Amino acid sequence: MLTSKKIILVIGATGVQGGAVIDALLQPLADGSPSPYTIRALTRDPQSQRAKELASRGIEVVKGSTNDLDTVAAALEGVYGAYVNTDSFTIGEQKETFCGIRIFELAKQVKTVRHYVWSGADNVNKKTNYDPQYAPAHYTGKARVGDWMRAQPSVVSDDNMSWTILSTAPYMDMLQTGIYGPLRVRPDGTYVFASPFGQGHVPMITLADLGCFARYIFDHRAETSAQELEAASDVVSWDELVATFTKVTGKKAVNLALSIEEWFALFNQEDVARPAAPDTTTTFKETYSRIARLYRDDIITRDLAWIRRVHPGVRTVESWMRENAYTGDLRREAPQAGRRPRPNFERIAQL
Ligand SMILES: NC(=O)c1ccc[n+]([C@@H]2O[C@H](COP(=O)([O-])OP(=O)(O)OC[C@H]3O[C@@H](n4cnc5c(N)ncnc54)[C@H](OP(=O)(O)O)[C@@H]3O)[C@@H](O)[C@H]2O)c1
Structure with a gap:
């Protein structure tokens, strides 16, 4: 044509x-x-x-x-x-x-x-x-x-x-999935987020x-x-992210800062032991542990002042949550949902 x-x-x-x-x-x-x-x-x-x-x-x-x-x-x-x-x-x-x-x-x-x-x-x-x-x-x-x-x-x-x-x-939209979003809601209505990022910051x-x-x-x-x-939209610690969630939704929430080992125990062990790609024996767990260390240790940074000059309408976690009417309830069809490891519901129920 x-x-x-x-x-x-x-x-x-x-x-x-x-x-x-x-x-x-x-x-x-x-x-x-x-x-x-x-x-x-x-x-x-x-x-x-x-x-x-x-x-x-x-x-x-x-x-x-x-x-x-x-x-x-x-x-x-x-x-x-x-x-x-x-x-x-x-x-x-x-x-x-x-x-x-x-x-x-x-x-x-x-x-x-x-x-x-x-x-x-x-x-x-x-x-x-x-x-x-x-x-x-x-x-x-x-x-x-x-x-x-x-x-x-x-x-x-x-x-x-x-x-x-x-x-x-990492896509901020993954807050709609179990990898980044809340893992459970306690009987008292508290949304439980858990991350292996410690006090580090995640560019999203x-x-x-x-x-x-x-x-x-x-x-x-x-x-x-x-x-x-x-590029990035925002750079946040998980404490900041969870505080923003409460500010936007009015819901109680807690951030459990877990070790990388503790965090992986929340997922199906067969899934996280699988190779992360067809040409490697490196597992999903090791691959994502490397990612967790990158953010936990603030290895990847972003110049947000430059980003906001280039793209003045860039979202923050707060504006993204508001724009998407984010509730913390996970969507099945969320971006890349098929790729995430299945949750270990027994462990998650204890959080
Ligand atoms: N998840 C994140 O937060 C994130 C952030 C930044 C970058 N990334 C990177 O983005 C890439 C994945 O893209 P995505 O996030 O858009 O994932 P996605 O939604 O799963 O899409 C994967 C895309 O790759 C295409 N594809 C797969 N194998 C292909 C092949 N052999 N030839 C041609 N196309 C092929 C698929 O096309 P068809 O199935 O239609 O062929 C599909 O369009 C990865 O390299 C990942 O590292 C991910």
Whole structure:
């Protein structure tokens, strides 16, 4: 189909992140005129419910997989931009590292791509002097690709390609699930939150804000060329988060600051003992212990003043709770609910 709009290929389009990016890219301009972008969505299964939903909105859906790079090359043909969110947990760190590099090269070879955006992650290896207790594979793969990209040219011109890295953070929307949200309500009505983060701070990003940052990047090609944007919506300790919950909902709540071992005992032990990705024996428990240590020990920080300058409407935990009429009652269909380990109800009942 001929279009004067800029086609953006979204890899990970049917996921929660890709969905938010697509929504933001299709937003009309401030004066009400239509968005300058149109979307090509890559999926392994065009017949999935999510892919059909995208197609029903008039979005071009193409079949492909990051496991088959010829399909990715075909999907890149003719696009102006690419938003690439490879799925660490499905493909594993080794493949993600290779795919991240190779998809960039394919984008350069295709010749139509002008702006390549990599959904990245903080380089926790560098930030901790390569301490393995802080190195979850879904950070290290994405960060390694980001480092490699920094060694590549980023050219802002009508006939060449620039790149930008958007390093994100845990989705605030996961407060709707058992990983971040309250684990139980005591008979006296107290909502029980539990975390392994101690007094540390967790940068979180709402999916809607993540979409806004992606849109900002495509709208500001020259400014964001060769840059890594470290995004978040808010940075909070769990005590602050729980106090905000009470302020917003009027409900009693408690934050149990647990050790990492105590926290994992709240989940099904078979689930947390599973490998976190197909190419590793590192378990879900070890992977998420590394994440817990990153936040507990304040390894990952964010410049909230810069973030609020770039995106003045960025949410806080409080505004996100108000906007979503957050009650603390968990939603089954919450983002990535299928990936979380099953709760250990016996242990949780004792909290
Ligand atoms: N959870 C968080 O807080 C968080 C925060 C920041 C970043 N991330 C990162 O985001 C990534 C996951 O994305 P998400 O959060 O949107 O998860 P999601 O909702 O589970 O979506 C996963 C997406 O990956 C696609 N996908 C999986 N394997 C693929 C393959 N071989 N080829 C092409 N597409 C494939 C799926 O597409 P189809 O099934 O349609 O093919 C789907 O669109 C992970 O790398 C994770 O580390 C997560």
